[in-house]
Amino acid sequence: MAALVVALLGALGFTIGFGLSGDPATGVAITAGAALLGTLVGVGTYFAGDSLVLTVSGAREVDEAAAPQLLNVVRELAIAANVPMPQVYVIDDTAPNAFATGRDPKHASLAITTGLLEKLDREELQGVIAHELSHVRNLDIRFSLIVGVMVGTIAILADFFLRFTFWGGAGRGRDRDSGGSGGVQTVIFIIAIALAIVAPLISRFIQLAVNRQREYLADASAIELSRNPYGLERALAKIAGDAEVLEVANRGTQHMYFTNPIKKFEQRSSGLMSTHPPIIDRINRLRQLTGDPPLGQAEAAQLAGLE
Amino acid sequence: MDPLVLIVIGIIVVLVVVAVVIYNGLVQKRLRIDEALAQIEVQLKRRHDLIPNLVNAVKGYMGFEQKVLTDVTNARAAAVAAGAQGPAQQAVAENALTGTLRSLFAVVENYPELKANQNVLELQEQLTTTENQISFSRQHYNATVLDYNTTIATVPSVLIAGPLGFAKREFFDAEPEAANVPNVDLSLS
Numbered sequence: 001m002a003a004l005v006v007a008l009l010g011a012l013g014f015t016i017g018f019g020l021s022g023d024p025a026t027g028v029a030i031t032a033g034a035a036l037l038g039t040l041v042g043v044g045t046y047f048a049g050d051s052l053v054l055t056v057s058g059a060r061e062v063d064e065a066a067a068p069q070l071l072n073v074v075r076e077l078a079i080a081a082n083v084p085m086p087q088v089y090v091i092d093d094t095a096p097n098a099f100a101t102g103r104d105p106k107h108a109s110l111a112i113t114t115g116l117l118e119k120l121d122r123e124e125l126q127g128v129i130a131h132e133l134s135h136v137r138n139l140d141i142r143f144s145l146i147v148g149v150m151v152g153t154i155a156i157l158a159d160f161f162l163r164f165t166f167w168g169g170a171g172r173g174r175d176r177d178s179g180g181s182g183g184v185q186t187v188i189f190i191i192a193i194a195l196a197i198v199a200p201l202i203s204r205f206i207q208l209a210v211n212r213q214r215e216y217l218a219d220a221s222a223i224e225l226s227r228n229p230y231g232l233e234r235a236l237a238k239i240a241g242d243a244e245v246l247e248v249a250n251r252g253t254q255h256m257y258f259t260n261p262i263k264k265f266e267q268r269s270s271g272l273m274s275t276h277p278p279i280i281d282r283i284n285r286l287r288q289l290t291g292d293p294p295l296g297q298a299e300a301a302q303l304a305g306l307e
Numbered sequence: 308m309d310p311l312v313l314i315v316i317g318i319i320v321v322l323v324v325v326a327v328v329i330y331n332g333l334v335q336k337r338l339r340i341d342e343a344l345a346q347i348e349v350q351l352k353r354r355h356d357l358i359p360n361l362v363n364a365v366k367g368y369m370g371f372e373q374k375v376l377t378d379v380t381n382a383r384a385a386a387v388a389a390g391a392q393g394p395a396q397q398a399v400a401e402n403a404l405t406g407t408l409r410s411l412f413a414v415v416e417n418y419p420e421l422k423a424n425q426n427v428l429e430l431q432e433q434l435t436t437t438e439n440q441i442s443f444s445r446q447h448y449n450a451t452v453l454d455y456n457t458t459i460a461t462v463p464s465v466l467i468a469g470p471l472g473f474a475k476r477e478f479f480d481a482e483p484e485a486a487n488v489p490n491v492d493l494s495l496s
Contacts, residue, residue, distance in 0.1 A: 072432065073436075081447075227446065
């Protein structure tokens, strides 16, 4: 699916270049230029992104004395996964949630809210940490970054092109073309406009769909690590039943968390526009593994011990 | 030179390169197994070192639970001795030790002052995490052994594994008895 985003970026760049100048080489040049710009931004985020995201979320690092059980759980799973021990941070908030960041297992950080530490028992905590560690192992953060850079590049490219077309000198350029290539160029130009309108939206939908599938993958990888589906299942049910809002989260960081921290998005999450799959679906997929019957909403609350 | 000779030489070169690549892969997998085994040893040693502290912490309160305490101490000594005898023997001894520890914690549940004791709680958390680390180390070890055994049994590696001395490695198994619930004797005798 991510390859579609690459294809969209290529198509957009090429049609813009060709449509403006009648020369395929320009098309390639524009795509390359946009990709380069995006890569420069991406490289900066790649190396400095962790600390930025941790600071924005108000995370503080913890050591053995401050959170012994949490560090023990992380250490156990790092052994199971055969990865180096990540840096562990705590966010002071009563809403239960967690996220992982880091371009590869050697540079990983995990952040967990105090709400999660209080509300979940050891087995459930193990499930959540296994999920976050799996994101790091599956290189999801790096993958999301690359897809994000491409989606951003598409948006910028489309934006510039549309502005240029409707406010700038593209019309004059076309009139000066020789007769032969004029027809093809006009057609490609029209395709470019269509793509410029549609591509940013489509690539965004693809990015969200990919994010959702990666969440399912992280759930499955978590079970592969801990060999215990019940902990993760109960953790998901508990968090689903918890009505608290995570104050430090916003639209920019929502996709990284264990469950969507913006509660009204979580409720509407079965649509195309959501960053996470609905929690009931995640629980039901885990139940398929253990052979238990699937859950409805009321049963999920019961599972969490809240009713 | 005759083109046929060139082709034959080319095929031989390709086969040699493939054989070298397979050999290197097998060596890497074997080394990963050794590393995983060493990891388990580290965790087991940690448990051996923690146990005397635990026994001392509970001894004062559980004066008449001598059998449980001596069982733990003896099982620990046996496990340390079994360390020199290879993974299979070690697994047996370590499983026995786990059984005695479970019995001990089951008995601790019945002593409210002990349960609330900060020292004992910390030691319990330490032992819980050590048990988990041991079991995850074994899980990882078994995963590396499975990977290696599968590779040397399947084509194309199977063709060169035997002649070059790559033998199957054994898993770190749980004993059938480990699945039983520990028998806790709470009588005062």
